[in-house]
Amino acid sequence: MAQATKARTTKRNTPNNLTVGSEPRAAVRRNRPSPNTPARRKRQLTQRMKRFETGLAILPTKVKEWRGDWSRPRLAQIGFSGWSPSKVLSVLLLIGAISGIAWVHLDDRWFIYRENVQFENLHYLDAEQLYTESGIDGWNIFWLRPENIRQRLIALPYIVDAQVQTSLFSGIKVNVQEAQPVALWVTDQGTLWLLADGAALAVQTQNSKDIPQIVDGAQEAKALDTRKGLAIDPGILKSALAIKQQLPEIEQMRFNKDYGLNFHLPSSNAWVYWGDGTNIETKFTNLAAMQTLIKTGKKQPQIIDVRFERPYMN
DSSP states (O other): OHHHHHHHHHHHTSOTTOEETTEEHHHHHHTSOOTTOHHHHHHHHHHHHHHHHHHHHHHHHHHHHHHHHHHHHHHHHTTOOOOOHHHHHHHHHHHHHHHHHHHHHHOGGGBOOGGGEEEESOSSSOHHHHHHHHTOTTOBGGGOOHHHHHHHHHTSTTEEEEEEEEETTTEEEEEEEEOOOSEEEEETTEEEEEOTTOBEEEOOOSOOTTSOEEEOTTOTTBOSOOTTSSBBOHHHHHHHHHHHHHOTTOOEEEEETTTEEEEEOTTSSOEEEEESSSOHHHHHHHHHHHHHHHHTTSOOOSEEEOSSSSOEEO
16 A cells, blocks of 8 residues: 555656656657648548549439439329320410510511601601600500500690501501691790690791781780790680681781780771770670771771770770
């Protein structure tokens, strides 16, 4: 017992650098071969490459086995029971339909360009501008609807109506009905066309004979509603057109805020104050009575005022 205790005490007190045999222990550890030598790493890499090559060699066989096992039950699941003439015909028809759809959507001959559009009955409008405004450039003809084209065209201020015809082989034909002025509005800013609804547009052609002229330098007859742009008061325009129809000799009328419409009465020296566009029938009745007095020589007035219910003559 005493000897064992002495041996353990001697081992515990032995320094780490004591020699074992003729070499220190640290030197012995340094001389042991490393488990991660280059030769060992090379052997491991070679083994991995062999396993990888073996896996690649058997992959095609595995894929064939897997595909065969998968395809047969999969086709059965979707109800495929084999080929027949009717099924072949159905597939051919489907391919033909897809090819036809692709053809009409990709072939350039089915798309609309300027040379495919013809505008007819144009007198002062520009066909190039109408083509641009129509919004059909580059569209497939199967996607175009004549009514949609018509709506875009009649929204333009100088077009009253348009008839649109589309054809797969001759393109698009548009018969345009241009707006014509019913009167001229002579202002300090220039002369304007007046359409039937009172809209004022720039003059497009000087061929505007036999329509009345309303001279209104300050544009005092301008409509208060400006949502559609510059326009004359519709009631004033209606009165001017009625006066022109009743008295075709009149070529020019004037307008100012004090007297409204006013004009020279044909075959007399009288100047008529007409007023606004109200009570047109009553004003014509009173004016006709004044004309009768003038023709019979009973009156030779300088001023005839029919703006009010009771006419005035001076």
